[in-house]
Amino acid sequence: MSFSLVSGQLNNLWIGKFSIFPDDVFVHGISTRHGGVSQGALDSLNLGLHVNDKVENVKKNREKFFAGLGLKLNIGVSCQQVHGFGIAKVTKEQAGRGMYAYEDSIPGMDALITNERALPLMLYFADCTPIMLADPIKKVIGVAHGGWKGTVKSIGRKTVELIVKEYGCQPADILAGIGPAIGACCYEVGSEVAEQFQEAFPNFAQEILTKSTDEKFHLDLAKTNKLQLMEAGLAEEKIDVANVCTACNNRQFFSYRADGGRTGRIAAVLSIR
Numbered sequence: 024m025s026f027s028l029v030s031g032q033l034n035n036l037w038i039g040k041f042s043i044f045p046d047d048v049f050v051h052g053i054s055t056r057h058g059g060v061s062q063g064a065l066d067s068l069n070l071g072l073h074v075n076d077k078v079e080n081v082k083k084n085r086e087k088f089f090a091g092l093g094l095k096l097n098i099g100v101s102c103q104q105v106h107g108f109g110i111a112k113v114t115k116e117q118a119g120r121g122m123y124a125y126e127d128s129i130p131g132m133d134a135l136i137t138n139e140r141a142l143p144l145m146l147y148f149a150d151c152t153p154i155m156l157a158d159p160i161k162k163v164i165g166v167a168h169g170g171w172k173g174t175v176k177s178i179g180r181k182t183v184e185l186i187v188k189e190y191g192c193q194p195a196d197i198l199a200g201i202g203p204a205i206g207a208c209c210y211e212v213g214s215e216v217a218e219q220f221q222e223a224f225p226n227f228a229q230e231i232l233t234k235s236t237d238e239k240f241h242l243d244l245a246k247t248n249k250l251q252l253m254e255a256g257l258a259e260e261k262i263d264v265a266n267v268c269t270a271c272n273n274r275q276f277f278s279y280r281a282d283g284g285r286t287g288r289i290a291a292v293l294s295i296r
């Protein structure tokens with residue numbers, strides 16, 4: 024398993040790809056910050072419509088990234104991502120939601136699932152963990168937004184559980200990709216956050232939290248998401264972890280922390296062919 028940046032079909036476009044997802048069944052990619060038209064702190068492939076960028080710029084950037092994946096932008100679906108743990112089951116009727124206007128995104132949700140072909144799910148990130156799920160047997164997908172709040176509320180595990188309930192998937196069949204996110208190296212949290220993780224994940228709290236100084240802890244979000252997917256029944260050898268820290272690599276990706284809050288958004292896109 025591996026995560027690597029490959030050159031897209033268009034110039035100056037790089038696409039993050041997990042080797043775990045078979046390309047004949049799924050289309051997927053994680054964007055970088057390069058190759059777009061946005062300027063300043065949003066330089067340049069900002070894909071978020073909620074970060075005070077010009078809508079025209081975001082539209083151009085999204086169209087370019089989708090074109091790089093061989094997809095048309097008007098069939099994608101986004102949700103508003105409110106740092107909660109709501110999961111929406113989406114169908115073709117929602118194709119296009121949130122592609123051209125944030126207000127039109129599916130409200131109140133932080134994860135999307137579907138079994139419809141050619142319905143790309145698209146979520147946005149700047150340090151939070153992209154969680155991508157794909158069952159090649161039942162042909163079902165899900166994408167979740169794992170910030171610390173969603174992660175501590177087990178949005179990844181809940182997304183697996185909903186896929187199992189709604190589509191009859193077997194957890195052991197599900198492939199997962201955990202994308203670039205702020206690493207334990209750069210993600211320091213206070214004891215009030217650390218305590219919530221200790222309470223939520225008693226089985227592996229010691230593996231995800233490292234005490235630093237003054238009641239501060241380094242938290243490993245990607246590992247927390249990997250371990251909760253394993254508790255949901257996924258096999259370790261089917262979870263592809265990028266192991267890329269967005270804060271250490273903020274010249275390649277957008278990082279809320281490393282860029283001081285004013286930054287753009289990368290996206291994770293997943294679709295069934």
Ligand SMILES: [Zn+2]
Pocket residue numbers: 205206207208209210268269270271272
């Ligand atoms: Zn780092």
